[in-house]
Amino acid sequence: MTSTDRPVIAAVDGSSHSDEALDWAAREAARRGLGLTVVHALTPDHPAERDARRREAEELLARSVRQVARIAPELSPSTLTPLDYPSAALSSLSHNASLIVVGSRGLGGFRSLLLGSNSLAAASMADCPVVVVHSARAEEETPVDEEAHRDIVAGVAADESSEAVLEFAFGTAASRPGARLRIVHGWTMFSSMVSGGPVFDRDAAADAAARTLAELTAGWREKYPQVETVREPVSGSASRTLVTASATAALTVIGRRRGGESLGLGLSPVAQTTLTHALGPVAVVPC
Known part of the structure; x- marks a missing residue:
């Protein structure tokens, strides 16, 4: 299966956050010339309610297809209702996907949480890049001018993890x-010392x-x-720079791991902070 055969996966749950993510996924699939698959996972618990929940899922997916038709009429999206937990379903689908797109929070998310558990799990475990669409802009009174x-924006480290980030960022x-x-590229005097560079001379x-x-x-520029x-x-906090830049970026791209350090479910400190506090869409690239 080539990369052009692998669709963009959009996860929906009926929340406003997933609606915004679906819009973003449809535009990106059309822009890249890829197919689009809209997914709503049916959790395997509560078997007595399964028929009713499947009908609700079918209605949600039908509404999602109509939404895609308004955003990108050239697409003919397919739909899936896997019987699995959302994070596990998305992890499995990521093996044959170009990109997974999720909202920052779902119907079960608390407003006090900046990032939902399913979004965090997908970004941490998927085999393909995952875009988390934050809804901060959607809550503004004035519409976002996408042309502006x-x-x-891509955050890179001075190691091999940057290759995957740069490949995705340049392609995007x-x-x-x-x-x-x-x-x-964030640097400090400590990181300079660790890499064998100047220790006491800041200009150097x-x-x-x-x-x-x-x-x-x-x-990559060539x-x-x-x-x-x-x-x-x-000089200083790369994550602070990336979070600030995300407010006016079409997309902020970060790597999932770096240097063996991890927080949460396998995210590097920079990735964790950026993904949690970003003000716009963030792509997490496995590396």
Whole structure:
């Protein structure tokens, strides 16, 4: 199965968050020339209610197909109702998907939670990139001008995990005419020391970080010359920079793991913070 055979998976549960995620998934599938599969998982508990819940699922999926027709009429989405828990169903479907798109919270989420458990689990376990669509913008009174949010922001580390992040980020930017790719690399004096760079000279450490970022991106800029690229070595918190950038970005791209450190369900500290506090869509790339 080639990447063009693998659809975009949109998970829906009837919440406003999943409606927004479905809109995003439909636009992205159309933009990339991919198929779209709309999924609503039926949890295996409460078997006595299963028939009624299946009818509700069919109604939800039919409404979702009509919603896709309004957003991207060129698509002919398929639908699935796996009998499984949402996180397990999405993890299984990710083996043959190009992308999974979920809302930041579902019907069962508490408003006090910034990220729902199913969204966190999908981002932590899927075999393909997962986009979590945060709804902060949807709650604003004025509609979002998508043309004004043209930046793709990618957070990269100085290791092999950056390859997968850059591949996804450049491919995403290339599919959006006029998009600009901002590549953010956070560094500190401690990280400079650990990597064998300057320890006491901040200017020298900054120069070393800039060189590292240039080396990481050189081949990709040659492969995608049509993509306007900005390199941003940042002294201090990369996650703070990424969260701030996410407010005006079309998409913020981060890697799932880095350097063996993990929080939560296998997310690096930067990924955990960015995914939890972002103000726009975030793509988590397995690496």
